[in-house]
Amino acid sequence: MSRDDLLFVSRSEWGARESREIHHMDKPVSLVFIHHTNMKSCMTLEEGCEEMRVIQNFHMDDRGWDDVGYNFLVSEGGHVFIGRDWTRVGAHTYGFNRVAIAISVMGNFTERPPSERTLQVVQNVINSGVAQGKITPDYKVYGHRDVRETDCPGDKLYAVIKAWEHAGQEPPEKPAA
Numbered sequence: 001m002s003r004d005d006l007l008f009v010s011r012s013e014w015g016a017r018e019s020r021e022i023h024h025m026d027k028p029v030s031l032v033f034i035h036h037t038n039m040k041s042c043m044t045l046e047e048g049c050e051e052m053r054v055i056q057n058f059h060m061d062d063r064g065w066d067d068v069g070y071n072f073l074v075s076e077g078g079h080v081f082i083g084r085d086w087t088r089v090g091a092h093t094y095g096f097n098r099v100a101i102a103i104s105v106m107g108n109f110t111e112r113p114p115s116e117r118t119l120q121v122v123q124n125v126i127n128s129g130v131a132q133g134k135i136t137p138d139y140k141v142y143g144h145r146d147v148r149e150t151d152c153p154g155d156k157l158y159a160v161i162k163a164w165e166h167a168g169q170e171p172p173e174k175p176a177a
């Protein structure tokens with residue numbers, strides 16, 4: 001699978017509501033955080049779009065955020081749903097939202113990892129960001145739990161990303177407020 005195989009699903013395709021406030025990051029990021037949604041796993045495009053609307057409603061109405069929190073969400077059907085996209089500041093990793101992008105895998109990965117294909121899609125998204133100059137080539141990947149007390153992104157997904165070439169070993173330094 002090459003990066004050309006990425007199946008991006010635009011906000012209008014998944015039926016996104018309009019964002020509230022929008023803030024952009026002005027520099028390429030050197031941190032990528034991996035999350036899981038801890039909600040449904042989706043295979044078909046239709047299921048994924050429906051789940052995206054559920055997640056966006058949850059983030060906007062219950063959490064009170066401006067939009068779905070993550071920059072991208074990847075389903076086990078291999079779709080890449082556009083959340084805040086490459087340059088918008090998200091609501092995903094407390095203290096790091098202005099200097100990182102977040103990719104969330106749809107599902108719960110405590111008992112099992114995502115499929116190989118899904119993991120490849122996540123890496124392809126990151127590679128695409130590097131190729132487009134949105135992520136620095138020397139970037140580090142972390143799991144949400146590396147900087148916050150949380151189970152996210154699930155034990156099994158966390159174990160996988162810690163073995164990736166770009167996995168950060170030392171915890172990342174918190175950016176100045």
Ligand SMILES: [Zn+2]
Nearest residue numbers: 035036144152
């Ligand atoms: Zn998380």
